[in-house]
Amino acid sequence: MxxxxxxxxxxxxxxxxxxxxxxxxxxxxxxxxxxxxxxxxxxxxxxxxxxxxxxxxxxxxxxxxxxxxxxxxxxxxxxxxxxxxxxxxxxxxxxxxxxxxxxxxxxxxxxxxxxxxxxxxxxxxxxxxxxxxxxxxxxxxxxxxxxxxxxxxxxxxxxxxxxxxxxxxxxxxxxxxxxxxxxxxxxxxxxxxxxxxxxxxxxxxxxxxxxxxxxxxxxxDLEVRLRGYAARASQFINARRRPGRLKEVLALAMAHPRISSGSVAKSLDLSVAGAIKLLSIATDAGLLIERSGQASYRSYAIPVAAPSEAPSRTRADPFEVASFWSDEDDGDLAPIPI
Structure with missing residues (x-):
């Protein structure tokens, strides 16, 4: 050497x-x-x-x-x-x-x-x-x-x-x-x-x-994948006439390895039924993946591989800065307690 x-x-x-x-x-x-x-x-x-x-x-x-x-x-x-x-x-x-x-x-x-x-x-x-x-x-x-x-x-x-x-x-x-x-x-x-x-x-x-x-x-690489996910999520939310609190649910999912209807309901002060509905919408759109459990015990994660699960890549960053997800806009991405 x-x-x-x-x-x-x-x-x-x-x-x-x-x-x-x-x-x-x-x-x-x-x-x-x-x-x-x-x-x-x-x-x-x-x-x-x-x-x-x-x-x-x-x-x-x-x-x-x-x-x-x-x-x-x-x-x-x-x-x-x-x-x-x-x-x-x-x-x-x-x-x-x-x-x-x-x-x-x-x-x-x-x-x-x-x-x-x-x-x-x-x-x-x-x-x-x-x-x-x-x-x-x-x-x-x-x-x-x-x-x-x-x-x-x-x-x-x-x-x-x-x-x-x-x-x-x-x-x-x-x-x-x-x-x-x-x-x-x-x-x-x-x-x-x-x-x-x-x-x-x-x-x-x-x-x-x-x-x-x-x-x-x-x-x-994780940062690039997260921004790619955020860009795709923002496009879906902006295309909906009434997104409700879907953005907050996805922000919560990005910041935690897994979320459930119970944790979403507690963090966003929603009913469990309302949390399940938002999670179902995100799952149907491919923005969340169901990991385990049944009904209110199901857990969800975003489809972004952790660093240890994804191969290293060296190609150029294909994503522009997504201001939609910046926490300097309206405070929507402030840490959410669970």
Whole structure:
């Protein structure tokens, strides 16, 4: 792997991260884009942890914050989307463990959860911090790869260290841009066929940069697909003589992995019968897909594939900015509590 190839990959990764940050700030569908990007990253981390999530485990509040249910047993779930100071990563071992969600429970012995004693974990993290302090200086995206590699080598926690290493590396690298909640690299690595867990040196750096490129491109592709869906939905709504509150229903569906008649009725202050009618209209038009259940227990989703379900594409963006869906028009796309 020559240096020019590495420099080219680094420039591409940094450029794509800046593009993701710009789309998260200026896209007319930035609210659902941010939510669905965070959901995709949570799914990617959970799959790499061999504890995959279901759509029913995802919770989205009225502010667009993404959380998971109590049935989520994946490691590092509390750290996803939670800020941490870079100095804490390099110098505060207890603070770093707390950010990762590793807290002592006095009612449970370490051997009951196959976890090392907290004092041993702090000592191991401190040893890791000493090792990363003597790493050769390098740009953040490359430095983060070596930090993650050393974390897996030390394995301070004993379980979940693979996910913890990706969370730390993501925060040190892509997390400096407003485009990753902690799982962008995981999103790229799960698409990679390279032996990234055993790679070292220049090969590891190239795989790491390729994962950043793939993860960032996945978010950009998602933005294009969401805008394409929004354009099609706006055409359908504008063609109806009496669209009613169909736009609000579709806005709600864009911002959540799944919706139901109950959640629509609660969010929009409608009757369940009225919500079912609006969902039926959208389903008949192909703007929603019924996923499961019967009658009032049915769940619906928009026909837009998540980043992990769709192949990466590099062709030019075919959609113009859809001002119809901009939340600067009339406030219709403000976060809707459920």
């Amino acid at each position: 020559d240096d020019m190839s590495l420099i080219s990959s680094y420039a591409e990764a940094q450029s794509l991260l800046a593009r993701v940050e710009e789309r998260r700030r200026l896209s007319p569908i930035r609210l659902p884009l941010g939510i669905r990007s965070r959901v995709a990253e949570r799914h990617a981390l959970a799959r790499l942890d061999n504890l995959p999530l279901q759509d029913e485990d995802i919770r989205v509040d009225g502010r667009g914050a993404v959380r998971t249910s109590d049935f989520d047993l994946s490691h590092g779930r509390r750290a996803i989307g939670t800020p941490i100071n870079l100095e804490t990563i390099t110098s505060d071992s207890a603070g770093l463990l707390d950010w990762l969600g590793i807290r002592p429970d006095r009612g449970i012995l370490p051997m009951q959860v196959w976890q090392r004693p907290l004092a041993d974990m702090i000592e191991a993290v401190t040893a890791w911090q000493r090792d990363i302090a003597v790493l050769s200086p390098s740009p953040p995206l490359l430095h983060s790869a070596h930090m993650a590699h050393l974390w897996r080598h030390h394995a301070p926690v004993g379980r979940g260290d693979l996910v913890y290493s990706l969370l730390i590396g993501d925060r040190w690298g892509p997390g400096r841009w407003d485009g990753s909640a902690g799982g962008l690299i995981a999103l790229g690595l799960e698409r990679s066929s390279a032996p990234w867990r055993r790679a070292q040196g220049k090969a590891m750096e190239q795989i790491w940069l390729s994962a950043i490129i793939t993860g960032a491109q996945a978010h950009l």
